[in-house]
Amino acid sequence: MKVIHSILELRSILKTQRLEGKSIGLVATMGALHQGHLSLLTHSVAQNDLTVCSIFVNPIQFNNPEDLKKYPRQEQKDLDMLREGNCDLVFIPSTDEMYEQTTMIQFNFGHLETVLEGEFRPGHFSGVGVVVSKLFNIIQPDRAYFGQKDLQQLAVIKRLTVELNFPVEVIGVPIMRESNGLAMSSRNLRLSDSEKETAAQLYQSMLKTKDLIASGVSFADAIENTKNEIMSLDNLNLEYLEIVASDTMKVLQNAHDTTDVSICAAAYVSGVRIIDNLYLKQKN
């Protein structure tokens, strides 16, 4: 496994591989890797001749400077995990390497910017759009793997890829969960064991929402019921809980005309923001 810090060097290696007809998979990460990332890696290794993992904590997608400062970093452990997972190339650029000059460009993803994460994290998806565009253009992968845990991010990246015709197949990979149901996330490193139990309640609540809907309760009633239940819990502060179309993130009152429907939620546990989602209905 080769570790590369320079864009020029990475491009030069990949150009040679591309001319030999090798297919390239990209797993873009911010480090602090867990089983969720390794699942992305496993998918990429299985489907491509060569897998590049990037580790870059992208400053311009953090709307909260405190969150950026506290974002966990563990480069040596990450490298061990990637080696173990048969990653071929690791790209770890410095912030100066990625942002030679101040970024002037901003993306606006329309409706996708104004709901759920978009509403609570202004500028976040613009930062995601910029860094993903950069990585796509630097690495020019055939396939890129993103976790379904960040479902809205996945929707934004799919939209970016289709609308700008990036020659990349974007693949969403299912959420990995702890045994208690908590969705794996790098930010979980900031939670104690008991806080993780609290955090797992968010998933348990979403399961109940799903059950209520399966038993015929309306979306609105199921959501209200779940919200009330969560409000009665200690230390779990709900930011939003909505049922949406998985590709557009439009809030739905029912699933009649939509093929791909998810429950999405965000909450704070002891100052750490967690997000999660659960498919209600999925395209085959």
Add this chain to the structure above:
Amino acid sequence: MKVIHSILELRSILKTQRLEGKSIGLVATMGALHQGHLSLLTHSVAQNDLTVCSIFVNPIQFNNPEDLKKYPRQEQKDLDMLREGNCDLVFIPSTDEMYEQTTMIQFNFGHLETVLEGEFRPGHFSGVGVVVSKLFNIIQPDRAYFGQKDLQQLAVIKRLTVELNFPVEVIGVPIMRESNGLAMSSRNLRLSDSEKETAAQLYQSMLKTKDLIASGVSFADAIENTKNEIMSLDNLNLEYLEIVASDTMKVLQNAHDTTDVSICAAAYVSGVRIIDNLYLKQKN
């Protein structure tokens, strides 16, 4: 010369050529070709193994629907000119081929959006950013050629390319002029001979501005003098006349700290909008 309408077919042809190590040049046009476009083509043919010219009147960069409707179209003549100019591939997609779904993404280029063309054509540069990103991703050229006549567009495209790391060298090609000095433009097809004479006055005025500055007159005084002169002319309605840094389009009071300085202007002649620019100082 091959004419292609489908993205899939173009990609397939170019993939083969790329694997054979061929370099690709792109000349992106909206058709209604003139000597200015042919100059871009000549540069590309000289520097690349293969040149792709695109002809696509991009609806989303027209802030004025009337301007879109009246934009000149002459496909057969364009194809003859391109064949004559040794173009290899012409890409003529339909609007549906380029915009399968409604565009949700918008670009914001910060300061570049708020001055000169940005001020008078809201949304224009977002549309340019989207279509250029699409063409870069569909064609994946090594080099792309754009006319310096659209100097602010060139600045926007350079910024887009650098900030998003498109693996493309963006090359600005000098303005071609009619014998009376009028900058060549597809929109000139909408002008009568006498209107062209009027339009050429814009260039003559910019030359005088340049002379005044060379003789020691301040930017502000030179601009004021030229504006007054243009206002005394019949049928030439000035929209703006500014001296700017050619890369950032920041309006300048002097050229002390800037290596690349231009006079930029826009005006209406009988309802047709013309733009032009002239270098005052240029990087070597």
